[in-house]
Amino acid sequence: MPNTLSIVIIEKECARAQLIVEALSAEASYHVQVISDFTGLRESIAACNPDVVLIDLTNPSRDILEELTMASSPLERPVAMFVDQSETMLTQQAVDAGVSAYVVNGLQPDRIRPVLDAAIARFHLFHRLRAELDATKRALEERKVIDRAKAILIRSRNMTEDDAYALLRKTAMDKGRRIADVAEALITAASMLR
Amino acid sequence: MSYTELRAGFIPLVDAAPLIVAKELGFAEEEGLTLTLRRAPSWSTLRDMLVLGQIEAAHMLAPLPVAMGLGLGGMARRIDVLAVTSTNGNVIGVSTAVAHALRDAHAPLEFGNALTAGRALIGLGRPLRIGVPFPFSMHAELLHYWLAALGMPATQSLDIRTVPPPLMAAAIAAHEIDAFCVGEPWGSIAVDTGVGELLLPTSAIRSSAPEKVLAVRQGWADAEPRLAGRLMRAVWRACRWLGNASNRITTAEILRQPAYLGVSAEIIDRALSGRLVTRSDGLEQDVPGFMDFFGPGATFPWKSQAAWIGGQLAARTGTDRAMAISAARDVFRTDLYRRHLRDTGAEFPLADDKIEGAVAAPTAVPAITGTMILSPDRFFDGRIFGPSAEI
Incomplete structure (x- = not known):
């Protein structure tokens, strides 16, 4: 039975941190901590004394971890990014997913692999969830704009709602633009003519 | 003419201008390149993108490739420096x-x-x-x-x-x-x-002080000599354009766009004008010479510059000095610079080295075509550094 692996996740977004924690906590031999406040990051990491640090690649604070790769760090346990020559594919997958792992030198690659696999899967899942959420928000936003444009047409040209929508759609098709864009333009123009 | 796509990464800084200008003003297009620029959130991520093949080239801190050559840092790979793209700043x-x-x-x-x-x-x-x-x-x-x-x-x-x-x-x-x-x-x-x-x-x-460089994965420029040459010429011409003071306002206008720096043109102009x-x-x-993109010998990746950085890093990290300097020198590819910029009008020094910190006033040095004038280069305490070791 290997010793408990101490994992630190540096992540501002609660939802994503939670996803990774859930995935890793299922494993009894992992001790998982989350740092979401980046002030004094070096000290916070040193206090956790981790074996593995997982960090989002879009986080500018990632450069602070580079400092820990030099032996004179306060951690005084040299760390390296996980790029074993034999594990290039895994590193590539991690970078594609947007996560990076720093491990304390001497940790066996077979112990980090399942951690990274889980993190990669969760990062992908998170991206997908966020993309869906964004798409839904955008659709809602566009519907509101189209409704306002319809209201303008109904008022100013005495149209029925169906005719107003048909006119927006026809104009969009003729101009090769999206209905939401045409609606947006109409609202802007109407506000200037008011 | 068919265009080849080339992906390059940058960090949102004023001195990312050479890559951005190469794209925006058509210097890349002139060389048949479609330059796709990707903004990176941190230097380590930019380095990883380059090493792992998500981009072909990057704007990079001059000491970073040297440190990698010495085996320092989180990514145990090598990258090559093709040119210096800015001084000071x-x-x-x-x-x-x-x-x-x-x-x-x-x-x-x-x-x-x-x-x-x-x-x-x-x-x-x-x-x-x-x-x-x-x-x-x-x-x-x-x-x-x-x-x-x-x-x-x-x-x-x-x-x-x-x-x-x-x-x-x-x-x-x-x-x-x-x-x-x-x-x-x-x-x-x-x-x-x-x-x-x-x-x-x-x-x-x-x-x-050499500040930023044009960097590529080790071996890429040797495997893709034509592409590397086109990229190097486009960036070199962008540097030359940036060196012309009358282009300052245009530069600030380009850089301020949200896709690049996303800060006001006025703030960017402070760095460009040195005010x-x-x-x-x-x-x-x-501050005259606050940030320079061009000047005689300024874009040349002097091996002695790499050696100076290597020597400093070695002293700080306890690495063997001679080995560090030799590894550092290999990172700055004067050979590629000489080969690919031959027909651009760029000036080439005869030597790959100069004495670092030894130019008190503009000085003529032997060049392929007669002489070239080096800009002043002094350390505040007047020390000088020879090509491979401290004098």
């Missing part, structure tokens, strides 16, 4: 509290004097925490050089720590650091937010 600033302490203890501080500013800082007699963007950067090298030359005991009282540039002003405000050395626009932003004051441009420590606002009350200082 960083500022050293202090928190408002330290600025007050300096003023209480000393006569009025003279902006831009490395000797008096350094002595005044050391004279405060307290430990100094200084933020830099990355452990392997000209910022870190020049700070170490400057304070060590003035006799600051490095390990006990000097704590040079990494702070991402966009967070530098916040780190000063939160008292996490007492001072910073950072590239523009971030020093000016610290001034504008009222948390710090500028003390020195780094050109006061060394008048011509820095050093205090939040609006005090202005003129």
Whole structure:
């Protein structure tokens, strides 16, 4: 039975941190901590004394971890990014997913692999969830704009709602633009003519 | 003409201009390249994108490829430097509290004097925490050089720590650091937010320090010589265009776009013009040569520059000096520069090395076509460094 692996996740977004924690906590031999406040990051990491640090690649604070790769760090346990020559594919997958792992030198690659696999899967899942959420928000936003444009047409040209929508759609098709864009333009123009 | 797509990465800084201008003003297109630019959130991520093949080229801190050549840092791979794309351009600033302490203890501080500013800082007699963007950067090298030359005991009282540039002003405000050395626009932003004051441009420590370079994966330029040549020529022409002062306003307008820097053109112009606002009350200082993109020998990746960086890194990390210098020299590819820029009108020195820090006034050196004039390059303490070892 290997010793408990101490994992630190540096992540501002609660939802994503939670996803990774859930995935890793299922494993009894992992001790998982989350740092979401980046002030004094070096000290916070040193206090956790981790074996593995997982960090989002879009986080500018990632450069602070580079400092820990030099032996004179306060951690005084040299760390390296996980790029074993034999594990290039895994590193590539991690970078594609947007996560990076720093491990304390001497940790066996077979112990980090399942951690990274889980993190990669969760990062992908998170991206997908966020993309869906964004798409839904955008659709809602566009519907509101189209409704306002319809209201303008109904008022100013005495149209029925169906005719107003048909006119927006026809104009969009003729101009090769999206209905939401045409609606947006109409609202802007109407506000200037008011 | 068919275009080849080439992906290049940058960090949102004023000195990312050569890649951005190469794309926006058509220098890349002229070479048959469609340059796709990707903005990176941090230097380590930009390096990983380059090494792992998500991009073919990157704008990079000159010491970073050298450090990788020495096996330092999180990614155990090599990258090649094809050209130097900018000289100088960083500022050293202090928190408002330290600025007050300096003023209480000393006569009025003279902006831009490395000797008096350094002595005044050391004279405060307290430990100094200084933020830099990355452990392997000209910022870190020049700070170490400057304070060590003035006799600051490095390990006990000097704590040079990494702070991402966009967070530098916040780190000063939160008292996490007492001072910073950072590239523009971030020093000016610290001034504008009222948390710090500028003390020195780094050109006061060394008048011509190679700052950013054009970097590619090791071996890529050898495997794709035609592509590499097209990229190098496009970037070199962009540097030449940037070297023309009358293009300053256009440059600021291009860089301010949200896809690039996303800050006001006025702030960008401070770096380009060398007119820095050093205090939040609006005090202005003129710094000739604050940030340069072009000049005779300025874009040439001198092996002696790499050797200087390698020697400094070796001393700091306890690496074998001779080995470090030899590895560093291999990273700066003067051979590719000479081969690919042959027909551009670029000037080539006869030698791959110069004496670092030895040019007091514009000096003629032998070049392939007669002579070329090197810009002044002095360390503030007058030391000089030979091609492979300290003189």
